[in-house]
Amino acid sequence: MITLVNIELYKIFKKWRTYIGFIAIGILVPIIHIAMVFEGKDTINFMTRNIQQSFVFVGNLLNTYLISYIVLTSLTVHIPFLITLVAGDLLAGEATAGTYRLMLTRPVTREKFVTAKFIAGVVYTNLLILWLALMSLVVGYFIFGVGELLIIRGDMVIIFEQKDVLWRFLLAYGFASLGMTVVASLAYLFSSLVENAIGPIVSTMAVIIVFVIISAINVDLLQSIRPYLFTNYISSWQLFFDDPIDMQEILKSAGVLVLHIVLFFGATLIIFKRKDILT
Amino acid sequence: MEASNNELVIEIKNLSKNFKELKAVDNLNIKVFKGDVFGFLGPNGAGKSTTIRMLLTLIKPSSGSIKIFGKNLFKERLSILRNVGAIVEKPDFYGYLSAYKNLEILSRISGHDITKKRIMEVLELVGLAGRYKSKVKTFSHGMKQRLGLAQALLHDPDLIILDEPTTGLDPMGMKEIRDLIIHLSRNLKKTVFLSSHILYEVEQVANRMIIINKGTARVEGEVKELLNASHLTVTFEVTNVEKAKSVLSNTSWAKVMKDTANSKLEFTIDSNDVASLNRYLVENGIDVCSIIPTRSLEEYFLKITEEAS
Numbered sequence: 001m002i003t004l005v006n007i008e009l010y011k012i013f014k015k016w017r018t019y020i021g022f023i024a025i026g027i028l029v030p031i032i033h034i035a036m037v038f039e040g041k042d043t044i045n046f047m048t049r050n051i052q053q054s055f056v057f058v059g060n061l062l063n064t065y066l067i068s069y070i071v072l073t074s075l076t077v078h079i080p081f082l083i084t085l086v087a088g089d090l091l092a093g094e095a096t097a098g099t100y101r102l103m104l105t106r107p108v109t110r111e112k113f114v115t116a117k118f119i120a121g122v123v124y125t126n127l128l129i130l131w132l133a134l135m136s137l138v139v140g141y142f143i144f145g146v147g148e149l150l151i152i153r154g155d156m157v158i159i160f161e162q163k164d165v166l167w168r169f170l171l172a173y174g175f176a177s178l179g180m181t182v183v184a185s186l187a188y189l190f191s192s193l194v195e196n197a198i199g200p201i202v203s204t205m206a207v208i209i210v211f212v213i214i215s216a217i218n219v220d221l222l223q224s225i226r227p228y229l230f231t232n233y234i235s236s237w238q239l240f241f242d243d244p245i246d247m248q249e250i251l252k253s254a255g256v257l258v259l260h261i262v263l264f265f266g267a268t269l270i271i272f273k274r275k276d277i278l279t
Numbered sequence: 280m281e282a283s284n285n286e287l288v289i290e291i292k293n294l295s296k297n298f299k300e301l302k303a304v305d306n307l308n309i310k311v312f313k314g315d316v317f318g319f320l321g322p323n324g325a326g327k328s329t330t331i332r333m334l335l336t337l338i339k340p341s342s343g344s345i346k347i348f349g350k351n352l353f354k355e356r357l358s359i360l361r362n363v364g365a366i367v368e369k370p371d372f373y374g375y376l377s378a379y380k381n382l383e384i385l386s387r388i389s390g391h392d393i394t395k396k397r398i399m400e401v402l403e404l405v406g407l408a409g410r411y412k413s414k415v416k417t418f419s420h421g422m423k424q425r426l427g428l429a430q431a432l433l434h435d436p437d438l439i440i441l442d443e444p445t446t447g448l449d450p451m452g453m454k455e456i457r458d459l460i461i462h463l464s465r466n467l468k469k470t471v472f473l474s475s476h477i478l479y480e481v482e483q484v485a486n487r488m489i490i491i492n493k494g495t496a497r498v499e500g501e502v503k504e505l506l507n508a509s510h511l512t513v514t515f516e517v518t519n520v521e522k523a524k525s526v527l528s529n530t531s532w533a534k535v536m537k538d539t540a541n542s543k544l545e546f547t548i549d550s551n552d553v554a555s556l557n558r559y560l561v562e563n564g565i566d567v568c569s570i571i572p573t574r575s576l577e578e579y580f581l582k583i584t585e586e587a588s
Contacts, residue, residue, distance in 0.1 A: 007384050014375055098371030102381075102430065105335045105365050107357040107390040277337035 004108065004116035005123075012086060012120055021082035021128050029071060029135040033143050036067055040144075047152055060147035064140030065165050069149065071136045072172060072237065079176075080183040080208050081201075082128060087121045087187035088200030091272070095195035095279045104277060114272045118188055118265055125184045129177045137169065151241055158243055172237040175250070178257050179234035183208065185264035192268045195279050230260045286313040287349065288438055288470045289334070294343035296329050296494075303329040305494040307343070311472055311487075316464045318481030318488030318502065319474040320580070326494035327474045328368055331442050334472070335365055347438065361390040364436035366444055370427030374416030378407055378426055381415060382433055389434040401429040404459070420447035428456065432463075439463060440472045445480060453480070460484045478580050482506065490580060512537070512573045513553055515544045518566040526563040532556055542568075 012018050036043065040062040091114075094100050103113060149160040160168070186207065190200035211231035214222050226232050236253035239246055289311035296304040304326040311317045321327045332338040334345060336356050345352040347359045372381045379398060386393035402408045405425040415423065424447050431439055441460070445453040461484055463469040475481050481488050482502060489499040498505060517523045520542050527533050527544075537545040546556065553570065560567055 003387050007387060010384075011373065011376075014373075016375075097373065098369065099373060101335075101337065101367045101371065102385060103388070104337055105360060105363070105367065106385065106388045107360040108388050109357065274339075276339060277332065 001112055001116060004112055005119050008090075008116050008120035009123060012090075012124055015089075017089065018086055018124065020085055022131055024082055025128070025132050025135055029132070030139060032067060032071060033140060036062065037143065040067075044150070047150070048157075051157055060145060061150050063144045063147035063149075064137055065146060065149040065160075065162075065169070067140045067144065068133075068136035068169060069151065069241070071132070072176065073235075079128070079132065079180060081205055083125050083180055083183050084187040084201045084204045086124050087184040088191050088204060089197035090117045090121050090188055091191040091268075092194050092197040092200055093191075096197065098279050100277045100279060110273050111269060114192075114269055118185075118268070121184050121188055122181055125180050126177045129173055129180055133169070133173045149241070153238075158241065160241070160243070168240045172240045175237040175240065175254065176234075178254060178261075179237070182230050182234065182257050182260045182264070185261045185268075189264045189268045189271075192271045192275070230257065233257050287311070288313050288315070288347065289317075289472060290344075290346040290349075291330075291334075292344045292346075294330070294333065294345065295341045296326075296333060296338060297341045302494050304333070304340075307491065307494065307496060309489060309496075309499075311470060313470055314464065314468055315487050316460060316471040316473060316485045318485030319472060319491070320476065320478060320481050320488055321474075321491040322476055322580075325476075325492045327476075327491065328442055329494075330491075331365070331367055331440060331472075331474055334440060335363070335367060336360070337367070357390070361434070362436050363438045363440060364431035364434065365440040365442070366424075366427040366431050367440075367442050369420075369446070370423040372415040372423065372426060372430075375414060377412050377414055378402065378418070378429075379411040381426070382430055385430050386433055391434040393434060398433065401432050404432065405429045406455075421449065421452055424448055424456075425452075428459070436469075438470045438472065440474075442474045443476065444473070445475075445477075457484050478577055511548060511550050511553070513546050513548060513556075514569075514571040514573070515546070515556070515560065515567055516542055516569040516571070517544060517560065518542070518568065520544065523560060523565045526560065526565060530559070532559070 044061050044066075094103065104110065146162055146165075148162055149165045151158045151160070183204065187200050187204040190203045191197070194200060208231055211229040215226050215229060215232055233253040233256045236250060239250045239253070287310060289309060291307055291309040294304055294307040294309075295302065307326070307330060309317075309319075309330075319327055319330070329338060333340050334347070334352070336352060339353075348362065350359055352359055372378075373384070376384070379402070382398045382401070383395075386398060399408060399411065402411050405428050407422060407425055407429065410418070410422070415426065418426065424444065428441075428444060431441065444460075445456050448456060457480065460471055460473065464471055464484075471484075473481065473485060485502050487500065488502050488505065490497045515523075523544060524536075527536060532546065532548075535546050535548050537547060548556065550572070553572065557567055557570060
């Protein structure tokens with residue numbers, strides 16, 4: 001199995017499309033940093049406009065933590081697209097290239113083949129989130145330094161001490177990886193059904209966008225569906241920035257995400273095991 | 280080719296595969312013995328590739344059984360595939376990797392300890408050693424076909440399944456592949472299952488063969504026997520057809536003379552009788568411009584190929 005995973009990782013990182021995600025993040029995050037150098041103060045003024053009469057803010061509020069928090073909120077729609085580029089291609093790409101015939105006529109079980117590819121996809125997903133974390137936190141550190149983290153949630157203003165922030169970010173990135181693994185699992189499932197990588201990429205993004213829209217519309221009927229949509233739990237990384245942290249809610253969200261990963265991967269296994277290789 | 284022995288390498292029994300309404304393979308029975316070069320002949324769409332995909336577990340049969348090396352293919356898949364090398368249809372590889380890297384990846388999952396030296400050996404064998412660093416996407420179809428052969432031979436398997444291995448090769452390349460198949464069989468004692476839609480190709484290398492069409496077996500047996508047993512249809516082109524007919528009218532040749540067209544006469548005769556007939560015509564003042572033999576097996580195969588296309 002280790003050999004297969006290594007082979008799959010080698011194949012993933014030999015394809016240029018793998019680097020699109022890393023390049024996109026490598027460009028996007030510094031652009032946000034540069035924009036914040038010029039517009040950051042205005043952004044903070046805008047964020048705190050309703051409470052400026054009651055509070056006086058001192059210290060370095062425009063810091064790497066605030067920017068990393070803003071970047072993380074883009075997770076629901078933008079990062080999934082970068083993940084599906086690779087995860088959607090994992091199986092469908094082999095079908096398109098006709099290379100199933102090479103791999104599956106070797107003494108390798110289909111279960112191992114599918115599992116190795118899935119593990120490689122999860123590794124890619126986690127590396128992408130790690131890259132996002134490095135670009136946000138480390139690059140931001142050199143530009144803005146660290147400081148207190150100001151978060152405004154509804155009518156509430158939460159300010160975390162500088163020493164109380166980093167561990168929250170590490171856990172939030174960990175949780176974000178779990179959420180993005182669900183996205184990768186869904187793209188992987190779609191990838192097992194078709195013979196072209198475009199289909200899984202578009203289908204996964206369509207599911208995410210539809211789910212996000214359903215969640216956003218404030219109608220009772222749609223809100224009752226909300227707990228059953230996995231996208232609802234992807235943004236649960238924000239719970240690490242509550243005080244106190246609601247661990248029960250975090251564990252519930254993590255459980256729902258893990259369940260989705262198991263379901264999507266299980267379905268992929270069953271489908272692929274029965275699949276006739278015709279390409 | 281040498282005669283085969285009695286040790287069964289492939290045993291296909293009542294094999295069928297349906298794709299919804301389409302019967303791609305219908306109740307097929309095949310026996311391939313150790314050391315055979317078994318020709319699997321049929322026109323495009325006859326069910327050859329579907330059968331080969333079932334032999335390699337890429338497709339599940341709708342019914343029937345397959346035994347390879349005496350083992351049930353679907354129960355002992357891994358141990359069987361360790362000893363099978365194959366090309367299935369057109370040779371596709373990871374185009375963004377080099378020829379060497381493609382083979383290295385396959386060697387790592389072959390179930391054998393394959394050295395770098397061995398990889399270079401098979402590349403040398405198929406004439407690609409000089410391009411081992413080149414990315415496969417820069418290869419021509421013929422080069423990919425050769426690389427396909429290299430990956431099939433990489434782990435030195437006892438059974439080699441080749442699905443139209445000469446497609447896309449130039450005449451020299453085709454001959455080299457045929458020579459290689461003969462070498463594999465005669466010198467290395469490999470069993471070769473060779474699918475083709477070209478009778479001539481099978482005739483050159485195979486000792487036994489089967490012709491399938493529309494998923495069912497039509498003709499099966501020893502290649503020599505099948506070809507020798509089949510009478511020839513010989514077309515004689517003569518200068519004066521009417522005179523030739525008159526000359527032949529009171530002879531036994533008239534009974535085997537088929538329809539005539541233009542300046543041609545057709546006979547269904549044994550190959551040994553061609554010379555006698557030619558001599559008889561010439562001795563009776565008929566000038567013979569050409570003699571074109573067509574074997575009935577060839578004719579039959581041509582007919583089903585035409586039907587299929």
